[in-house]
Amino acid sequence: MTESNGNGAQDRRSERSGRGPAGQDGSAAPGTPEAGRTAGAQGTPAVPDWEKRFRAPRVSLPDWAEDAPDRSLFVSNATGTYELYAWDRASGAQRQATHRPNGTTDGVLSPDGAWIWWFDDKDGDEFGVWRRQPFTGGPDEAAVPDLEPSYPAGLALGRDGRTAVVGRSTDEDGTTIHLARVGSGEAPAEIYRHRESAGVGDLSHDGTLIAVEHTEHGDAMHSALRVLRPDGTAVAELDDTKGGTVELGLEVLGFAPVDGDTRLLIGHQRRGRWEPLVWDVATGEETDLALDLPGDVSAEWYPDGSGLLVAHSFEARSELFRYDPVSRELTRIATPPGTVSGASARPDGAVEYLWSSAAEPSAVRSTAGGVVLDPPGMKSPGSVPVEDVWVEGPGGRIHALVQKPVGTTGPLPTVFDIHGGPTWHDSDSFAAGPAAWVDHGYAVVRVNYRGSTGYGRAWTDALKHRVGLIELEDIAAVREWAIASGLADPERLILTGGSWGGYLTLLGVGTQPDAWTLGIAAVPVADYVTAYHDEMEALKAMDRTLLGGTPEEVPERFEASSPLTYVDQVKAPVYISAGVNDPRCPIRQIDNYVKRLESRGAVHEVYRYDAGHGSLVVDERIKQVRLELDFAERHLPK
Structure with a gap:
């Protein structure tokens, strides 16, 4: 479980292998809009709206135990740090399950509801072990003590309360998958190993089949599937x-949630976008749903297997449907306009979903x-709605989302806030970061450049080999529109972003x-060659796919795509923030870039903090945003 950022059903793809958005920006905050500032009691300084959006308690979509649906697990920042919470729906009792200085968001409930599994890393470095504790509370224990620490590569728990399929990734071994009988005293059995990236997909309802996603063909952007028996022998392949x-x-x-049912629901790209189909792994039969929807489509089974809950993402917004496999009827589930960033069907047929829009903070709602x-x-204040803009670019029409302060006319100081991933997309969903800029008088433009999800496979795959440069061509086209339309002041333009967005910021300046005019980069790739050598193994595989090889095999591509190559051409003041434990955009390559700025006497500031790829601590995130706003205030022309 990770708290969603509100970008739709396809976002999980970049969680496994990409440099997704960093940190928590308040996108899962429930509440209702309220205007202005709240005056402090007895002269206490008022808390500005932008800060309240980060501080307001918020929750993720609750996961629930398959065989104990009254037991749920969710993420909340109620204590000021994002942690896992157990929720007994029958009694209403809630309990904070994890307590760590830098927060915890990766957790899973066992199907019987007896155990909470959570991933224990060191200060955000994503390298660690699975631990578990009783749902009702008690001491943590190593869930599979015989497995050494690693990067996680998926986890599936059996309904028998003992079986665990654990995916691991290390620099030495690549990906390994182990079958463990928890508490039996038996050593975990290795059932899969390969140098390329892979991950646990699912465990069948009766525990007899294990689905694995793998990239043994060497393309980390396009997985193939293999179904294994518990002894590791192959049952079926689909590539x-x-x-x-x-x-x-x-x-x-x-897998279908029925004992003995060998149907596996999968997503495919055969018509140029993500769509679901049902694959019977025993017979090889494929049932193409062929849903008449224009965007990316994902799905999951209803708890009794009688239907599919369908999530449709199109042009930065999303909606839900129920699909009946017998009648092949698709019925829309009413949700407000905006973004559904997660949904789950309950045993009674009601659907719970996490919804927000750019103007309205998110909440977990139910169709009941x-x-x-x-x-x-x-309660979190709201913000302003987004306006949709379509701009003709070198690779086709580019979709951008624009927010600006109410009642203002251009030209305005404008922030180009670039999303991470790159296989991600900005959407009409609530985000505290852009809202903070709007509160301070800036227009905000977010660009779904080539490489973004939600606009078809060709758009997502277009950035190969000319990595970074293609995305910046699209950003430049939207920049020209923003100036020509009168929205943006060309003398007051900020390029900013986190993770891949931070990389594009440094490459862009x-x-x-x-x-x-300014560049503000959070947890960026700054020196691509050093980043490759220091990063986690799954990202090495992704970079080999994007650039066509290693730095030794295609040095010219790494050089062309590395911000370090162009550091001597940078004119704008640059602000960089970085987590010292970051395994995705490691600190050494950022230090290399900063040293080059220093040697030139370039205007720059650097902030390093004790966390990984972003922070799960609310005060720390607020500090980072405050530093970014202050940097812009001091260096942007008045």
């Missing part, structure tokens, strides 16, 4: 990359009516030095 010049990806969506989980305390 859409074979025999064609266009590589297509597959993903596991889940009302808000499911509403934490007490401060170097390759387009006259286009940007």
